[in-house]
Amino acid sequence: MSHRIITISREFGSGGRTIGKETALRLGIPCYDHELIDKIAEESGFAKEYIEERGEYSSHGGWFASAFSDRDFNGHSNQDYLWMIQRKVIQDLAGKEPCVIVGRCAEYILRDRADCLSVFIHADMDKRAKRIVKQYGERSESPEKRLKDKDKRRAAYYQFYTGMKWGDVRSYHIALNSGVLGIEKCVDILADLF
Amino acid sequence: MSHRIITISREFGSGGRTIGKETALRLGIPCYDHELIDKIAEESGFAKEYIEERGEYSSHGGWFASAFSDRDFNGHSNQDYLWMIQRKVIQDLAGKEPCVIVGRCAEYILRDRADCLSVFIHADMDKRAKRIVKQYGERSESPEKRLKDKDKRRAAYYQFYTGMKWGDVRSYHIALNSGVLGIEKCVDILADLF
Numbered sequence: 562m563s564h565r566i567i568t569i570s571r572e573f574g575s576g577g578r579t580i581g582k583e584t585a586l587r588l589g590i591p592c593y594d595h596e597l598i599d600k601i602a603e604e605s606g607f608a609k610e611y612i613e614e615r616g617e618y619s620s621h622g623g624w625f626a627s628a629f630s631d632r633d634f635n636g637h638s639n640q641d642y643l644w645m646i647q648r649k650v651i652q653d654l655a656g657k658e659p660c661v662i663v664g665r666c667a668e669y670i671l672r673d674r675a676d677c678l679s680v681f682i683h684a685d686m687d688k689r690a691k692r693i694v695k696q697y698g699e700r701s702e703s704p705e706k707r708l709k710d711k712d713k714r715r716a717a718y719y720q721f722y723t724g725m726k727w728g729d730v731r732s733y734h735i736a737l738n739s740g741v742l743g744i745e746k747c748v749d750i751l752a753d754l755f
Numbered sequence: 756m757s758h759r760i761i762t763i764s765r766e767f768g769s770g771g772r773t774i775g776k777e778t779a780l781r782l783g784i785p786c787y788d789h790e791l792i793d794k795i796a797e798e799s800g801f802a803k804e805y806i807e808e809r810g811e812y813s814s815h816g817g818w819f820a821s822a823f824s825d826r827d828f829n830g831h832s833n834q835d836y837l838w839m840i841q842r843k844v845i846q847d848l849a850g851k852e853p854c855v856i857v858g859r860c861a862e863y864i865l866r867d868r869a870d871c872l873s874v875f876i877h878a879d880m881d882k883r884a885k886r887i888v889k890q891y892g893e894r895s896e897s898p899e900k901r902l903k904d905k906d907k908r909r910a911a912y913y914q915f916y917t918g919m920k921w922g923d924v925r926s927y928h929i930a931l932n933s934g935v936l937g938i939e940k941c942v943d944i945l946a947d948l949f
Contacts, residue, residue, distance in 0.1 A: 678935075681924055681930075683924055683925055728923060728924045728925060729922060729923065729924065730875055730877055730922045730923065730924045730927070730930045731877055731922060731932075733924070733930070733932070734931075734932040734935045734936060735929070735930065735931055735932065735936065736875075736924045736927070736929065736930035737928075737929055738925075738927070738928040738929065741872075741928045742928060742929065742948070746948070750944055754936070754940070
């Protein structure tokens with residue numbers, strides 16, 4: 562089966578964003594990552610920084626706390642509104658033209674489309690730690706602590722909005738360890754599957 | 756990185772065994788699946804039918820029950836002895852020559868080898884159901900019930916002996932949905948990665 566849309570979920574520091582961009586470049590189709598945030602900002606009025614953080618990460622480590630905090634009188638949180646807008650923007654983009662979409666639970670949002678290839682990129686902790694230090698520099702917290710915190714909050718967000726377990730192999734058509742296979746080989750595989 | 760060993764874990768009915776055999780055939784290396792059972796039978800004295808079933812499946816749905824039943828005075832069950840022999844046979848095979856090994860937690864047993872590519876093959880329930888009916892025929896139980904039972908018992912076995920979650924994306928270098936990608940494409944990808 563050939564695919565029109567590639568969605569990429571990724572562990573922080575796994576190089577999933579780079580793989581998405583390189584794959585799109587090779588296929589001559591757009592890759593939506595930061596561009597997605599611009600579009601969501603336009604539609605929602607939320608600040609880009611807020612979307613970047615709260616459109617993929619729970620504000621707490623556990624979904625339970627996240628589920629019941631900051632509700633308005635309809636029972637909706639800002640994060641719920643953001644989710645609904647994100648969902649609409651992703652569905653509109655996927656309906657328009659072949660593309661690569663990085664993050665934001667796109668594989669869940671587009672799960673009923675037969676032309677969508679859903680990809681998960683992950684890597685071992687040591688490889689990811691090296692990568693984030695190289696890319697974002699040192700912080701007061703160790704890179705391992707930063708990664709664990711990000712993983713925990715992304716998993717909580719994913720579980721709350723999709724009802725599924727983040728990183729469960731069955732949620733994706735293909736999952737690749739970029740640390741073992743290498744970024745270039747991951748791009749080869751995905752471009753070939755398109 | 757090139758790999759000398761490919762280990763294939765698979766959901767029952769996903770075609771993982773066929774993918775292993777085809778990949779090995781294309782690469783001109785042996786594939787250990789039923790041959791593995793013969794070797795384990797030889798070393799252990801257990802019957803092949805017993806090894807086939809109890810070398811990958813818990814006798815109960817939950818690891819807790821499995822963990823505390825049928826112990827001898829050393830605290831070992833038959834299944835524990837089988838695990839130890841299975842472990843030794845797999846390590847010996849991997850040390851001898853390049854090969855494909857299907858099932859039996861080989862990716863966990865060989866996790867410290869840098870030349871080992873660990874693969875997980877899965878597929879959606881409807882595709883697996885069709886496949887097992889075609890391959891093993893109808894039974895009194897529905898194919899969906901048979902698959903759910905197998906999944907549950909294999910997950911329990913895996914968790915008990917490896918301490919890890921079966922089907923967690925991070926346990927494998929590459930995970931493929933054979934129902935969406937097709938058997939042939941899975942073989943192409945794996946043969947190319949070798």
